[in-house]
Amino acid sequence: MSEQVNSYSAIARRSFLAAPALLGATQARAQPGRPVALATIGMIGDLLRGVGGPGISAETLIGEGVDPHLFRPTRNDIARILRADALFFNGHRLEGRMHEVLARAAAQGKPSLAVAEAIPRSRLRQNEDYPDAADPHIWMDPALWAETLPAIATTLGRLPRLDRDLAAGVGETRARLHRLDAYARDVLAPIPAERRVLVTAHDAFAYFGLRYEFRLESIQGLSTEAEASLARIEAMVRLILDRRLPAIFTESSVPDRAVRALIEGVAARGHQMRLGGTLFSDSMGRSGTYRGTYEGMMDHNITTISRALGGSAPERGMNGRL
Numbered sequence: 001m002s003e004q005v006n007s008y009s010a011i012a013r014r015s016f017l018a019a020p021a022l023l024g025a026t027q028a029r030a031q032p033g034r035p036v037a038l039a040t041i042g043m044i045g046d047l048l049r050g051v052g053g054p055g056i057s058a059e060t061l062i063g064e065g066v067d068p069h070l071f072r073p074t075r076n077d078i079a080r081i082l083r084a085d086a087l088f089f090n091g092h093r094l095e096g097r098m099h100e101v102l103a104r105a106a107a108q109g110k111p112s113l114a115v116a117e118a119i120p121r122s123r124l125r126q127n128e129d130y131p132d133a134a135d136p137h138i139w140m141d142p143a144l145w146a147e148t149l150p151a152i153a154t155t156l157g158r159l160p161r162l163d164r165d166l167a168a169g170v171g172e173t174r175a176r177l178h179r180l181d182a183y184a185r186d187v188l189a190p191i192p193a194e195r196r197v198l199v200t201a202h203d204a205f206a207y208f209g210l211r212y213e214f215r216l217e218s219i220q221g222l223s224t225e226a227e228a229s230l231a232r233i234e235a236m237v238r239l240i241l242d243r244r245l246p247a248i249f250t251e252s253s254v255p256d257r258a259v260r261a262l263i264e265g266v267a268a269r270g271h272q273m274r275l276g277g278t279l280f281s282d283s284m285g286r287s288g289t290y291r292g293t294y295e296g297m298m299d300h301n302i303t304t305i306s307r308a309l310g311g312s313a314p315e316r317g318m319n320g321r322l
């Protein structure tokens, strides 16, 4: 007994003495030497943070409110891409104007991954703008987004000096995404069938619609590069009047001119429709805030849509943080 107590206290004393030194050693190993994994968009950066944890320094290139379809890297951005230890981009032409620099980075032989292209093509929608690509907005379905995790772990696993259990990172991140998916199913379920139409500025929400049973109508197409036609706006006004839709939505990374024109067009025919809110489509909220995380961005979207169209979401969302 006393021997046990002694050995216990000896271990405790040893641990106590060793702990700060051990912590210091971990930090020293983790800080300057951590490999840099660079993501083009925040939604990918968030997955890297989840899978790589403290073993990597996860960075994001394209900031808040910036449209990746139109993003052109500056000289400084190009330097960051070429300097990063690993590179993660979406692919399927989301980063339409970065083709050259992504190819240059791939030619360096560093670990790199087009995360959306890791999912079998048969699971993805066709990209109407580019016959050789799929619809790139896969993060809009958290369960489908979770299917990119094994490929992310494999690519991070090619980094030397990596101090992290990647399988555990995949498991934790997948559980987080599935919890988000369950919340979406729950709070969107009460929306009546005739209101299950999502009118947005551009066509970013198709995977969301497939997963949660919404018909999608966008004013612009899949990319934000084309302007909306008058005929398209007229057709949408008729659809909204037919369904007596209560709300449509703007997007944080796309100008809202066309959405406002639509609301005015509908009002001129005597139907009062309101702006349901601003959704995050291709960009997350401000870095350092809840909406600046993938979970916060999606919670915001799901909660906003649910509350505008007659679902059961609580005002402050899944975690009470909105």
Ligand SMILES: [Zn+2]
Residues within 6 Å of the ligand: 069, 137, 202, 203, 204, 222, 223, 224, 281, 282
């Ligand atoms: Zn988009």
